[in-house]
Amino acid sequence: MGDQVWGDHVVSTHGGYLEEACLGAALVVRGSPRHVDGVGFDPGYLTARAKLSPNLAPAHICNLISGDIPSNACMLLHHLLNRNRDPRLPPGQHETKNFPVLQYGPVPKIDKATWSLKVGGSVENPVNWTWDQFQTLPMTDMRTDIHCVTNWSKFDTNWRGVRLDDIIERVKPKPTAKVLFARCYDDYSTNVPIEDVKGGQAMVATRYEGSEIERKHGGPARLLVPHLYFWKSAKWLRELEFLDYDDQGFWETKAYHNYGDPWKEQRYRTS
Numbered sequence: 001m002g003d004q005v006w007g008d009h010v011v012s013t014h015g016g017y018l019e020e021a022c023l024g025a026a027l028v029v030r031g032s033p034r035h036v037d038g039v040g041f042d043p044g045y046l047t048a049r050a051k052l053s054p055n056l057a058p059a060h061i062c063n064l065i066s067g068d069i070p071s072n073a074c075m076l077l078h079h080l081l082n083r084n085r086d087p088r089l090p091p092g093q094h095e096t097k098n099f100p101v102l103q104y105g106p107v108p109k110i111d112k113a114t115w116s117l118k119v120g121g122s123v124e125n126p127v128n129w130t131w132d133q134f135q136t137l138p139m140t141d142m143r144t145d146i147h148c149v150t151n152w153s154k155f156d157t158n159w160r161g162v163r164l165d166d167i168i169e170r171v172k173p174k175p176t177a178k179v180l181f182a183r184c185y186d187d188y189s190t191n192v193p194i195e196d197v198k199g200g201q202a203m204v205a206t207r208y209e210g211s212e213i214e215r216k217h218g219g220p221a222r223l224l225v226p227h228l229y230f231w232k233s234a235k236w237l238r239e240l241e242f243l244d245y246d247d248q249g250f251w252e253t254k255a256y257h258n259y260g261d262p263w264k265e266q267r268y269r270t271s
Helices: 058-064 071-082 164-171
Strands: 004-006 009-011 034-036 039-041 116-121 127-130 140-147 152-163 179-184 189-193 203-208 222-224 237-243
Touching: 116 164, 140 203, 152 164, 164 203, 222 237
Parallel strands: 116 237
Antiparallel strands: 004 009, 034 039, 116 127, 140 152, 152 203, 179 189, 179 237, 203 222
């Protein structure tokens, strides 16, 4: 993507994105209709006073711009800032090759000799698996992208563990069960609708990239629900309870969104 000529202005670009203030730092466009890659905007003016990040979602871009903004100007911004964007990247996210470590407290030390996973609540067959017993369950591989509420996404991560489908098949939740509530060894908790852990969407993971999950990443076992923001993929898992009602977990009680869809930017509650 080369420099873009808008009227008498040349806007420098870099790496496929607008490098500097694309319509930023009081850029004013006047004159006859213009077209960029076939996307046009009407005569008039456009003033912007925000240096824009290439990872900002279009809604954020429009919020940052001050002045009288024609609707087709926002369309043009959307086009320019997203034409080289990976379609797997949700709005407001940036890709990282690293695996950032985030939790609200210290990393717990968990001995697999004493580890257990209790599964109960509104089920026909509650269980309490030891580590060795859990290892006899069917293991499945999952290759997936993950998205953190703190704006990073990591593509093509590889996990191995027991699918929630296989756990559900064994414990048999009652028809009234609606929510899966996860509790962890560090007293963390979170809630996920049961429908979001069925159909191969979720697992209790015990391996990452071919090795046991490191303590800092939730080992020896963590919940993995990758289509939701990563706070729903609770680390250091010790209990799964099927509930007939919804209940809020650690971050949900602190104004985080109750569901957490990264494609809808459901980071925080709006009311």
